Amino acid sequence: MPDSWKIGIASRCITPPVGGQMAGFDARKLPSNDVHDELHARALVFDAADCTVALISVEVIAVSAQFSARVRERIASATGIPAAHIILSATHTHCGPVTLNHFFNQGQPLDEVYLETLATGIANATIEAFERRRERTLKTGMVPVSGIAVNRRTADGLPVDPYAGVLLIEEGNGQPAAIAVLYACHTTVLGPNTLSITQDFPFYTLEKLRASLGVGVDALYFNGAEGDLSIGHKSDLSAVGIIDSFRTFETAQLLGKRLADAVLSGLPSLVTEPATLDVRTAHPNLALKQYAPLAKMTRAKTEALAQLVDGGDTSPEMLAKRQRSLFARIEEFYAKLYEESAEPEPKHLRVECVALRLGGMAVVTLPGEIFVRIALGIREGSPFTRTCLLGLANDYIGYVPDEQATATSGYEVVASRVPAAAGLVLQRAAIDLLVELHANGKVSA
Structure with a gap:
C-alpha cells in the first residue's frame, strides 16, 4: 500500500569489556567491575512515500559529531538512507564506557578497539532494521509523567518536562512489535560509587514494558532536554563526589517502573498515525564563550x-x-x-538540529544537554499538537543553559561553552524547522 508505514526494528549488544574505564563522573576513579545489565544500540527505521528515517537509541553517555558522521556514512552507504536522516541519540548513562573526551572526563583514555566495536554494533543494528522493514502501524502520543524528573537547580524542582513521548509500533494483527519512550531526565540515579555497567533507571522501564507487552516486543529509551533535570540530587555536590544515600539500584528500579507505568497507562490515548514522513535540517551557529x-x-x-x-x-x-x-x-x-x-x-560552534514529522507527531533533535526551559519554548512555538525533544543527538556540545539559570551560575552553567543566548538561537532554529514541516504538509525525501 502506498500510504502505509514500513517499519524495521533491530538491536545489538554494545556492552564493553569489564575492567575498562567508565564515563560520566569526574569523581569516579576506578574501572568497571561487573555488568548489572547489558547495553544496546536499538534501531527503528521508518519508511513512507519514498522517505526513510532511522532513529537509534545508543545506551552510552554521548556520541561525538565525528563518531556520528562516521557511523551515519557507513549506514548510508549500506542502505541508501540519507546521512541527514540518521539520528544517533545517546541515553546518557553514566555507568557505561568512555566514548569521547569532554569537560567531564578530560584526558580519560579512549579504547579505539571498543569504539570500532560500538560503531559496528550501531551500524549493524540499523542495517538489519532497514532490511527487516515491513508493513506495520505507528501510534504516537504524549503521556503525563510525574514523580521522576526534578529540576536540580531550583528550590521547588520545577520546571520539568511533564510528558513522555511514546511511539508504539504494531503488527498488522494489532500485536505490539516495539515501543519507544522519549523522556527527559539525567540517567544518573547511580552515582560515581557505582562500578557496575548499567543503563540506569531506563533498564527497569524497558524491562517492565517488555514484560507487559509480550515476548518479542523490543523497547527503546530516548532522552530529551535533560540538561537541568535529574532525580533529586544537586549537581554541584554530585560533581565533587558527594553521593546521596538514595542513589541506589532500588531507587533506579522504583523510578524506572514508575515511568513504565505512566507509559502503559497512556497507551489507550495513543493516535494511529498516517504514513506521512518528512525531514528538515538546520545548522545554526552558536556563539562561544570567551x-x-x-x-x-x-x-x-x-x-x-x-x-x-x-x-x-x-x-x-x-x-x-x-x-x-x-x-x-x-x-x-x-x-x-x-x-x-x-x-x-567572534568564534561560533556550528551545530545540527533535525526536525522529523512522523504522521502528526514532530520530533526535534538537539545536540547536547539542553535546559528544559528551552525545550518547553520549542514545544510552545511548535504548530504540531504533539512535539517531542530528542537530546544528545548526533553530537555532544555539553550543556546549553537558559537565561534564568545563567543568572545563578553553578556547575552546568560553568560547564557550558556557550552563553545563554545560544539557547535562544537553538530554540528559534528548531521552531523554524517545525513551522516549515507543518506548512509543507507532505512527504519530502
Missing part, C-alpha cells in the same frame, strides 16, 4: 588545585575548594578549545 588567555586559566587551575587536601574532608570550606578546582579545570579545558579553534573572531 575566556581569559590560556596561560592565565592554567594558573587559576593550578592555584585552585593547590588548595585541595587528600582525605575525606567534606566541610563546607573544602567542598567549596573542590568546586573551584573543578570549575577551573573545566574553564581551562574550554579556553584551550577556544584558543585552538581556527574560527575568526
Whole structure:
C-alpha cells in the first residue's frame, strides 16, 4: 500500500569489556567491575512515500559529531538512507564506557578497539532494521509523567518536562512489535560509587514494558532536554563526589517502573498515525564563550588545585575548594578549545538540529544537554499538537543553559561553552524547522 508505514526494528549488544574505564563522573576513579545489565544500540527505521528515517537509541553517555558522521556514512552507504536522516541519540548513562573526551572526563583514555566495536554494533543494528522493514502501524502520543524528573537547580524542582513521548509500533494483527519512550531526565540515579555497567533507571522501564507487552516486543529509551533535570540530587555536590544515600539500584528500579507505568497507562490515548514522513535540517551557529588567555586559566587551575587536601574532608570550606578546582579545570579545558579553534573572531560552534514529522507527531533533535526551559519554548512555538525533544543527538556540545539559570551560575552553567543566548538561537532554529514541516504538509525525501 502506498500510504502505509514500513517499519524495521533491530538491536545489538554494545556492552564493553569489564575492567575498562567508565564515563560520566569526574569523581569516579576506578574501572568497571561487573555488568548489572547489558547495553544496546536499538534501531527503528521508518519508511513512507519514498522517505526513510532511522532513529537509534545508543545506551552510552554521548556520541561525538565525528563518531556520528562516521557511523551515519557507513549506514548510508549500506542502505541508501540519507546521512541527514540518521539520528544517533545517546541515553546518557553514566555507568557505561568512555566514548569521547569532554569537560567531564578530560584526558580519560579512549579504547579505539571498543569504539570500532560500538560503531559496528550501531551500524549493524540499523542495517538489519532497514532490511527487516515491513508493513506495520505507528501510534504516537504524549503521556503525563510525574514523580521522576526534578529540576536540580531550583528550590521547588520545577520546571520539568511533564510528558513522555511514546511511539508504539504494531503488527498488522494489532500485536505490539516495539515501543519507544522519549523522556527527559539525567540517567544518573547511580552515582560515581557505582562500578557496575548499567543503563540506569531506563533498564527497569524497558524491562517492565517488555514484560507487559509480550515476548518479542523490543523497547527503546530516548532522552530529551535533560540538561537541568535529574532525580533529586544537586549537581554541584554530585560533581565533587558527594553521593546521596538514595542513589541506589532500588531507587533506579522504583523510578524506572514508575515511568513504565505512566507509559502503559497512556497507551489507550495513543493516535494511529498516517504514513506521512518528512525531514528538515538546520545548522545554526552558536556563539562561544570567551575566556581569559590560556596561560592565565592554567594558573587559576593550578592555584585552585593547590588548595585541595587528600582525605575525606567534606566541610563546607573544602567542598567549596573542590568546586573551584573543578570549575577551573573545566574553564581551562574550554579556553584551550577556544584558543585552538581556527574560527575568526567572534568564534561560533556550528551545530545540527533535525526536525522529523512522523504522521502528526514532530520530533526535534538537539545536540547536547539542553535546559528544559528551552525545550518547553520549542514545544510552545511548535504548530504540531504533539512535539517531542530528542537530546544528545548526533553530537555532544555539553550543556546549553537558559537565561534564568545563567543568572545563578553553578556547575552546568560553568560547564557550558556557550552563553545563554545560544539557547535562544537553538530554540528559534528548531521552531523554524517545525513551522516549515507543518506548512509543507507532505512527504519530502
